Amino acid sequence: MKKLSQNLHLFIAGLFIVQIYFMYEEYVGQKDQISSNLSNLRTKIGAAKKKIRELKVFEANLEESKKRVKEVVEKIELVQKQLPTAISDTEVLDFISNEAVNINVQDTILQPKEEELNGFYYAKKYKFEGNGTFLQFAVLFERIYNTERLFNIEEVTFDQKNEMSQKGRFHIVNMKTVVESYRYNTDYKEKSGIEEIESKYKKNGAPPSKKRKK
Numbered sequence: 001m002k003k004l005s006q007n008l009h010l011f012i013a014g015l016f017i018v019q020i021y022f023m024y025e026e027y028v029g030q031k032d033q034i035s036s037n038l039s040n041l042r043t044k045i046g047a048a049k050k051k052i053r054e055l056k057v058f059e060a061n062l063e064e065s066k067k068r069v070k071e072v073v074e075k076i077e078l079v080q081k082q083l084p085t086a087i088s089d090t091e092v093l094d095f096i097s098n099e100a101v102n103i104n105v106q107d108t109i110l111q112p113k114e115e116e117l118n119g120f121y122y123a124k125k126y127k128f129e130g131n132g133t134f135l136q137f138a139v140l141f142e143r144i145y146n147t148e149r150l151f152n153i154e155e156v157t158f159d160q161k162n163e164m165s166q167k168g169r170f171h172i173v174n175m176k177t178v179v180e181s182y183r184y185n186t187d188y189k190e191k192s193g194i195e196e197i198e199s200k201y202k203k204n205g206a207p208p209s210k211k212r213k214k
Contacts, residue, residue, distance in 0.1 A: 037041055037112065057078045083150070083182050083183055083184040083204050084184065085183060085184050087181050092149075096179060098129055099140055102192065103143075104174075105132040105134065106130065107129075108130040109129040109132045110126060110128055111123040111126065112126050113178075113191055119185070120184070121182050121185055122183045122184075123180050124183075125178050125179070126181065127177075127178055127181045128176070128179055128181075129174070129176045129177075130174075131174050132173070132175065133172060134158075134170075135170065137173075137175050149181065150181070152179070152182075153178070154175060154178050155176075158174070159178045175195070
């Protein structure tokens with residue numbers, strides 16, 4: 001008993017050392033956990049900062065795209081307003097026929113075709129055929145182009161007439177073409193697509209950035 005009491009301080013010291021050791025192990029464990037948490041937190045903060053940068057770039061690009069798309073839409077609307085709202089077959093046929101008669105194009109044939117829808121405008125084609133010289137048809141095309149109404153000339157073909165029967169300086173040819181006239185589609189409204197992009201952006205965030213190929 002006396003011997004135990006003499007070594008009691010050594011026993012207490014041992015217990016204290018063991019306790020200190022466990023406390024140290026717990027501290028080391030907590031330190032490692034904190035370090036791991038800090039590393040994960042830094043990674044998340046870095047990803048968040050990158051996302052913020054991407055969002056700022058996307059917003060800047062979106063604003064620039066909105067500006068450019070708006071300009072394109074305004075130009076389309078301006079072209080729309082320059083087109084008539086209706087096409088009168090009588091007016092078109094009379095105009096082409098009168099111009100052909102004025103420059104003495106012979107044996108003219110005019111035939112209206114079906115109207116076709118092309119987005120913001122309708123197009124109607126008129127088949128035209130006549131006999132005359134190359135110079136006469138050049139003048140006819142120039143007059144059609146210079147009128148206030150918008151026309152397009154396509155599918156021009158020339159067939160040489162029988163040379164044996166021609167005595168003049170300028171040879172007569174048979175010309176076939178298609179004259180196209182246009183009118184404004186009053187039911188059409190140009191869509192910019194910006195609203196859909198903004199809606200998707202607000203819902204899902206900016207699109208992922210594309211990685212550059214090395």
